[in-house]
Amino acid sequence: MNLTGEDVQDILRIIDGMEVDRLHLRTGRFELTLRRGDDGAWTQSTRTTAEPVRVDAPEAPAAQNGAAPEKRTEPAREGxxxxxxxxxxxxxxxxxxxxxxxxxxxxxxxxxxxxxxxxxxxxxxxxxxxxxxxxxxxxxxxxxxxxxxxxxxxxxxxxxxxx
The missing domain is CATH 2.40.50.100 (RNA polymerase II/Efflux pump adaptor protein, barrel-sandwich hybrid domain)
Known part of the structure; x- marks a missing residue:
């Protein structure tokens, strides 16, 4: 299940009503820390906890049955x-x-x-x-x-x- 922007807004509304100054959430994919400042605004720190992707060889686009190859925003780079x-x-x-x-x-x-x-x-x-x-x-x-x-x-x- 993926969280939507609306889900995140609902979560922020819930914790805004609580007397909490810090929230720390860790899953298998990411770690999230929210801190409430003196002015009441939240700051966020996020980091991924999954292993980074290592590219050892460029991926050659392979068209199957005339389908267009999957687009990458940035080409793989060897090593x-x-x-x-x-x-x-x-x-x-x-x-x-x-x-x-x-x-x-x-x-x-x-x-x-x-x-x-x-x-x-x-x-x-x-x-x-x-x-x-x-x-x-x-x-x-x-x-x-x-x-x-x-x-x-x-x-x-x-x-x-x-x-």
Whole structure:
């Protein structure tokens, strides 16, 4: 079962009426933390808990019975690990306008490195690398809309860095 935007709004209305300042939810696919600030506004931190997708060889599109091959928003890249967004929304490379980006190509990251923010329903969600390695490429520009599961960047997790 997938939650809809309306489901999330219902959940927020329920917890808004409660005297709770923090909510932590963990499933097999993601971890969600909500915190209420002094002004009553909620901030959100989300990270995926599933293993990241590792691509070892490019996928060749295969048409079957004349059907069009499945579209990918970003082509697979041999030996690189995809960092994907867990939620749909606006992708921001920096913590605020005018600030330096969280990461640039060539930067070293670990599993807990914040690599961007996805704004969903006015909540800012931190996106973590999920792997250790070197940022090889960033696929979206600051402010671009990202569908849930979209590839944000590629990380080279092999020893020795980017090829």
């Amino acid at each position: 690189l690990t995809e960092v994907r967004t867990p939620l749909p929304g606006a992708f921001y490379r920096a913590p605020k306008p005018g600030a330096a980006p969280f990461v640039e190509p060539g930067d070293e990251v670990t599993g807990t490195t914040v690599v961007g923010i996805v704004e969903t329903m006015k909540l800012m969600n931190s996106v973590y690398a999920g792997v250790s390695g070197t940022v090889a490429d960033i696929c979206l520009e600051d402010g671009d809309f990202a569908e849930s599961g979209a590839v944000l960047m590629f990380v080279d997790t092999r020893a020795g860095g980017t090829p």
